[in-house]
Amino acid sequence: MTKEEIVGQIITAVGGADNINNAWHCMTRLRFDLKDAQKVDYSALEKTPKVVGTKFQSNQLQVVIGTDVADYYGPLASKLGLDEKSQQTSTEKKGAISLFMDTVSGVFGPIVPAIAGAGMIKGLMAGLVALNVISNQTDTYLVIDMIASGVFTFLPFFVAASAARIFKTNQYLAIAIAATLQFPTMTNAVAEGSISAFRLFGVLPVPIFNYAGTVIPIIFAVLALSYIYRWVDKILPQVLRTVFTPTISLFLAGLVTLTIIGPISIHLGNLLADGVAGLFTISPVLAGIVVGAIRPIAIFTGLHHAMTPIALQNFANQGYDMLMPMMFMANMAITGATAAIYFKVKTKEEKSIVLSSAVSGILGITEPALFGILSKYKKAFLAATIGSSIASAFISFFGVRIYGYILSSIFSLPAYIGEYFIFAILGIIIAIASSFAITYFLVPKQEDQDDYTNEIDLHAVTKGTYIPLDNVPDEVFSTKLMGEGYAIQSETGTVFSPVTGEVTSVFPSKHAIGIKTMNGAEVLVHMGIDTVSLDGKGFDVFVKSGDHVTAQTKLAQMDLDYIKNQGKETMVIVLVTNMERVQQFSGVTNLEGDHQAGTVLEKVILNA
Template identity: 65%
Template sequence: MRYSEVAERVIAAVGGVGNVSNAWHCMTRLRFDLKDAGKADLAALEAIPEVIGTNVQNGELQVVVGTEVEKYYEQLADQLGLADKAGDADGSGAKRGWVALAMDTVSGVFGPIVPAIAGAGMIKGLMAGLAALGVISNKNDTYLVIDMIASGVFTFLPFFVAASAAKIFKTNMFMAVAIAAAMQYPTMTAAAAAKEISAFMLFGIVPVPVFNYAGTVIPIIFSVFALSHIYRWVDRVLPRVLRTVFTPTFSLFIAGALALTVIGPIGIFLGNQLAAGVAWLFATSPILAGIIFGATRPIAVFTGLHHAETPIALQNFANRGWDNLMPMMFMANMAIAGATAAIYFKVRNKDQKTVVASAAVSGLLGITEPALFGVLAKYRRAFVAATIGSAIASTFFAVFGVRIYAYILSSIFSLPAYVGPYFPFALAGIAIAISTSFVLTLLLVPAEPAADATPVAEAAPQGSGGAKGDQVELVAVARGAFVPLEQVSDAVFASKTVGDGYALQPADGDVYAPVSGTVTVVFPTKHAIGLKTDDGVEVLVHLGIDTVSLKGEGFEVFCAPGDRVNPSTRIARVDLDSVRRAGKDPVILVLVTNLGKVSTVNEFDGADAALQRGDSVVSVSAAV
């Protein structure tokens, strides 16, 4: 599917163009602020083959699409007209708490610039390793030239942060970069290097503190935030005829003066306090520090808040020339890869093994979202194993004081950056992280039974829901009236955009599996359950229309990812009266979502026909 088509389906699934207040992306995720979160259909999103997973965090919808996120975002932004919304404020962020908003903002700002930081950091790490081994001298011209290529990103980091923050705060990007340029103008940097004065005097009375803003991030984020409000205020109060010239003039002067006199110094203070707090924790109890940062890293990546740690690491590099948080991130990635690799020996299906192997390799290379969303989200015990492995390895690093001297992507290829006194500990830490999470996963996660281990014919009632030759039958999941899919009230389902199958208006709330197979996903809102047959047919059971907004109220789920089910297995219960009182349609949809894997879907003939649980409704012919 082309990037534009994926973007179109994503927009439709989040409620349409009119429901999107803002959208941006990080390294692997499309991120949305929605006007009405209840209009987002997570099941429809999950049904898009290119979507690895979804997550809702503090009111922000995250759609994980992998490392090609920028290509998807380009099409998404074009279809949403985001380029035309730079000066449009909707204040949607005010709906979330200040702490959550700050974390989301930092994550959103750093996501797009991580490739530049990671690429430059990798070069710096490799050069540092070669210098430590004596392969090249750090006085060599070649070393100096390559160091310029790598260090430019970190020296002028405020420029990159300014451009990214301008998109988040919906203000003019070049005005934001102008603020960063003022903060790093040679007059300021030279004064900071000379250390002869502590402040300039603006108008002879207003002190402008002297700081070196190179490599800092918090001051420029706050400054661009202020610029976004100042620009809109100035543009609003000026007569229209004066705006073209004087809106940027007054905005730049006011925002620049505030950045240099108030916002920048406060940002420096906050950055230093954060770094000092982390340093205090490591100095007070390395074990506690390792446990805290190691155990929270996997869930931070899963919720999309992991970039919030980046400013602290960068502040450490700016203040001390080294950092001890990045090694913790390294250990977390290795633990995630180890737990994922163990799942390879637990699954039976060849397609699943391919997905798991790919995700494990991706984790070793520093990209953990495929492992987290594609594998560990389905096997919660494996996620726990990865968390334990990360905590143990990170504690090991903290106790032995492992540090790194350049920002670098936390992957197996970052090892050269550890060459030196900490290199043996880095090797030991990798072994601890991978082996601990791998072994724990093998112990905690039960193996899937062989394909012929479930006696479907004996266990299932009429309409086994199993394969007949090359066919898979979808049976009625409850007692009720058959509804042709085209007649359901949701246009996305009715158009079969999500998938093909049948709908059923239930007479009671007990819901059973429509097929024999494995539970692949249970949505946090309990309104949708994903299944996969041994033949690879993916089936979605969606309980009600627009019921994601009920946030689980009225739903009870009796299965979990990884469970084996058949049509005699009760998978959920719906409080039909509660759903109806909320103004929602309780119709149940049973859909085959990976239509590319099937050749035909033989539909049931008989609208409004009464169905009993287990009755054969739809048969699916597997593609040859």
């Protein structure tokens, strides 16, 4: 059953859309303000898939879904025509660059295995060709290249599917937009080069561009689709939505992508290329500094394709090129920064991904490193940028150049043999060493605790009195519908992390924080009971999504007096929510009575 169908059943069970004044969600529950609470069919609600419990309290119907409640609020808001702001799970205000990188990182997270595997194959084959072990004209090479290059050629399809999940829109419509960009009509027109644009309705120009392997156009296209889909769904009568919402959304999003989003992205790349060409007329060293600095972000955004024509034109006009050696230095700097992360992560899975990404990087395929690793570690991305800039400036000063087009990998070194060879070698060393050292210095090492074991310690999150979950005055917690754990009545209001892990979500009302440990336990810290209605008042949160935390990390400060004056409970509830992973809970101390923050209260053994 789809999320939309489940939400439809919930709406019916609560008395229909006409019975709902408003709906929102907290960390685990859908909450409804109803016109007539007598119309609720509790039996039907509790039989609905994903609904683990219900409760009516404070004139609100609470439907307990779990920590993935936001995935169900989106379709609910769409059906009811509500504002979806409460889907957001983080309170921090991010800058545009940080938000962009976090978004791209989120989009590429699920794709990393595909691009890492394909990148490794592609890099190895390029190396074998460079060493003349195999010819790129043989059938063997062509077959293996299809396996390796398919992911990169049709990268917009992968990005579309993943971006749809991030932007909470229909995956298949998103893939349809990607298919539009790479439909043979477009790709054939690019190859023929006879026209520059199609004319829609004989008037509107649709520029012809090659979108193969691009990233930014499809991300923004799917973002636009998400807004268009919600707008169309909102204005159409419900009886027409099933057929006409996807039809109109695809048509409008496709037009916007072909006429605005796609062309703007390509033109930005061309503008970057023109700027780089201009720098060389001023000073090759200045060009090295700037090109080295922008190359990693250019690859990250897909704008790097615009630099290739400059290099090819240099070969035609001068017989040599100084831009491609800078690209080489950037790849090596990206590799160095990625290699340093190997010594910062602790799990075998993470180390494996980092290692394969670094190997792909040194073989000339940097997408796995950039999208899978450096987008998550922004200081490492900065280190790669600095290392690339330093090394590119160095080789530019000594006039390092290349006399033929070749992939920028370690296997391309033979092409540099000659008077500039030693400087190319020194440039590689500078690129790798500087980016590695800066990353190693800037990026903190993950804690050792819980990394390779199936056990975690649940620490007391605050100084106060232990309360068994059975005694918590909220049956969603007391009946353990949401998971196992403990509660503690805080004396100070200072709340620390119960585990070592990464913050996965901070609820907008600041009353709940989600944390995931290195070995996969999902832990919820819920401050107070029914405190979502306070809308953040009474809470100061000191962490954000993506932060690494330990039992010594201060998560939040509760204003106990304010919360009590609002008639709310101030106990802090700590739950392990993915109980399917839990083999055993056991207390490690005499749990009754008072405890200091940081005291280990319970040990959780996870399934291997």
